[in-house]
Amino acid sequence: MIFRRIARIFENWIDPLADRPVEQPPDTLLGFTWFYLRQAKWPFFTMLVLGGGAALMETASFWFMGVLINILDETSREAGWSGLMAAHGWALIGMAFAMIVVRVTLLSASMLVEEQTITPGFQNLVRWQSYRYVARQSLTFFQNDFAGRIVTKVSAAGQSIGDLMSSLLQVVWFMAIYTISTMALVAALDWRLAALIALWIAIFAILARYFVPRIRHNAKELAEVNSMMSGRLVDSFSNILTLKLFGSDEGNDTYIRQGFLRLIAQIQTFTRLITGVRAALNLLSGVMITAIAALSVQLWFTSDISSGAVAFTLGLALRLSMLLGRLMMQLNGIMRAIGTIQNSAEMIAQPIGLVDKPDAAELTVSHPEIRFENVAFGYDGAGPVIRNLSLTIGAGEKVGIVGRSGAGKSTLVNLLLRFYDVDGGRILIDGQNIADVTQESLRAHIGMVTQDTGLLHRAIRDNIRFGSQDADDDRLWEAAERAEADSFIADLSDLRGRKGLDAHVGERGVKLSGGQRQRIAISRVMLKNAPILVLDEATSALDSEVEAAIQSNLMKLMEGKTVLAIAHRLSTIAALDRLIVMDKGRIVEQGTHAELIEKKGLYASLWERQSGGFLPSFDTEE
Structure with missing residues (x-):
């Protein structure tokens, strides 16, 4: 019960879901990392202090060992505990207090901050804010990437920054404090021992300076290939019906296998580098431990240091070797985290492709008239799709949009919903330019049923x-x-x-x-x-019986609304107030069904190609 109360204090230190403005993070490694770290600077500062204290206690424990050996050398076995405590009681009690109370408190507090504050709080703070920003990206952003790849990068960013900071504070910072305090204590014994340790650290730094940039580059490449592999897997599972209908197990396996081959090759490149670094450092540690041991024994022979000092020095050297080995083990994770953060930052921190103007107003609709004025649009890398199109749809008018595939019907609707910005001209609803109002308020006034219905x-x-x-x-x-x-x-x-x-x-x-x-x-x-209704093949997935059953309800829904209905099955929209016929991004015909049939143009030819089908009587005046 007491532990739960203590843990809850640390768990509530960071509110990962706090209501904050949605901001674009920087796309550089340091900028992206600091963007989130600054929101949790005090927990990380606390980890810094606690980690430094734990490192000092680690060094002190070896010093205590040397002091204890010297005390035992000076104490007769016949004196027993009473004699030992009488002569050195306060020193022994102080060392015991430091090990049992101070050390345990530092390590326990550090674990509480890491496990109860950083892991659930900070990591999900990064994920939540990254999600909110990416979710506001343009439709094009999501169409140009794997959903699984985007999810992987958003999810990995929080964990990678948290893991990186924990590793830096618990390993690198700990190592720095331990090394400095070790050199200070050893230098107090003999400058030659301190010089050997300084040489050891200098050679380690040179090796790190050479290898770390290479590890970082390979880690970034590995993160990119990992996200690619996740994207392929999610894409395959998301479209499993298509794969089962049109693919073959062998063909599907080949595509995924190619992804795995790229991933394995990148992992092998990365791990070869890590193995080479660790082998070099193992050789360095072996040589330096032997050299420190030999010099310590020589100084003992000349009575420059005591037996306790020899034990103290060798203990510190062995621990330093273990920490350097641990650092190399952690370097793999640190570099992976850095590579993942860079990879995530490049995706997450992209500017939002379609944004509201700074002074965008809320759309208000009392007279839902729609006007397209000389609208032109083309997708990136493609030719024009909509060409100087002008069209007015009166408030309450029900208009059908027809035309061949690729004529620009769905694009026109996407422009009305402002999934894309027009290249030229403007679109107005109730006299308000949709580019000047917020996207959320615009779409709040438009109800839409699409052919490809997306349910969550x-x-x-x-x-x-x-x-x-x-x-x-x-x-x-x-x-x-x-x-x-x-x-x-x-x-x-x-x-x-x-x-x-x-x-x-x-x-x-x-x-x-x-x-x-x-x-x-x-x-x-x-x-x-909503006052504006868009139907994009709204009844295409329904059988004739069900379609007939809900057509009357759709007509009730249309009452008093401005309607745009796209349909390839012309019988479903033939009785609307007006039909707009599009071809190659332009309006080529418009009128009622009867008028267009009489013109014997494109609409008439499309109608003739469709056999039968019922033409319901849409009497909206009932």
Whole structure:
């Protein structure tokens, strides 16, 4: 109980999830590391002090050993404990107090800071803030990288900075204090012994100066290959259905095997270097320990030092050798951590590709008119996709966007949602340029159902509630009923026995059929009830019976809203107020279904290619 109370004090020292502004960290190793360290400088300073004290106690323990040997040399065995305590009692009590109380307190406090403060607090502080920053990156950022690779770098950054600082403070700092105090105590015995230890450290420093930059470079390369390998594995598991349908086990294994070969080759390069360093240092330690032992014995022969001093010096030398060996063992981890931090910093610290203006206002919509004014856009490295397009969609008007694949329909919607900034022209909603308002307020006024419905591996309730975070279950069921989703939701259960709204849907909703996922998405948009509605193949995953059942509900959802509906199945949008026909990024035709059929242009040819299909009567005046 007492330990829990003490541990809780240290556990509450850092609040990893504290509400802080989302900031871009520097992309340099030192800048990136300090960006997070400065938020936990006092815990790390405490580790610095405690680590220094522990190192001094380590040195003192060998000095105590030398003092004890000298005391025993001066004491007759016949005197016993009483004689020993009478002559040297306070010295012995002082040494015992230092070992039992001071040393244990220093080491215990250091462990509490590391395990209760740094590991759960600081490491997750880095992860949380890195996640918040990366999550605000543009859509292009995520489209250009593996999701698994991004996750690996965000997750590894916190642990690597924490591990690096713990290693530096517990090993390197400890080693520095121990070495300085060792040289000071040995120099008090004989300057020649101190000179040998100084030579030992100098040669170690030269070797470190040569090898450390090479280890650091290889560690960075290893971190990059590691994240590549993680990305390949996550990509394979995330698309396991595609691999099973179209791939072969041998072909899939070959792709992953190539990644492993790159990883193994990089590990071998790195470990060869580490092994070479450790072998060189083992040779150095062997030579120097032998030299210090020989000089100590020679000084004992000449009565320059006592037996206790010989034991003290050899104990310090052996401990120094062990610490240098430990440092080399830790150097592997330190360099890996540095390489991982550099690798993570290069990804995490990228400037956000699409940001709100400093004075961006909140979008307010009372008259949801949409205007595209001479809009031009092209993806990086590709030609123009939208070419000087102008279009006005009146408030409450329901417009269908049709055209061949690649005509620019989905791009137009992405520009409206400001997933990308236009290259030219502007887009206005209710007279407000969407580039001048916050992205969050813009998207709050637009409800969208896409063809590729993305659900999170969370409860049905959580997936629908994205439409309105404060909605109660009654409103959730109402939205689900309007989307014809209530019947299958009521029957859902997962492997953990959760049922109905509490049932989890699997990664990207894999436990549901395509039609069920689409109806969950429609429920979400119905709950959101935004003034602008975008339907991108909203009923493409539904069979005809279900589609017919919810079409009337979709029409109810459209009432009073400005609607953009994209569909390849023209029968689903033919009865909207107006149809816009796009080709090669331009509007080539527009009008009602009947008017466009009569023109016998591109729309008419697209219509003729589609056989049958029902054309519902969308009477929104009922």
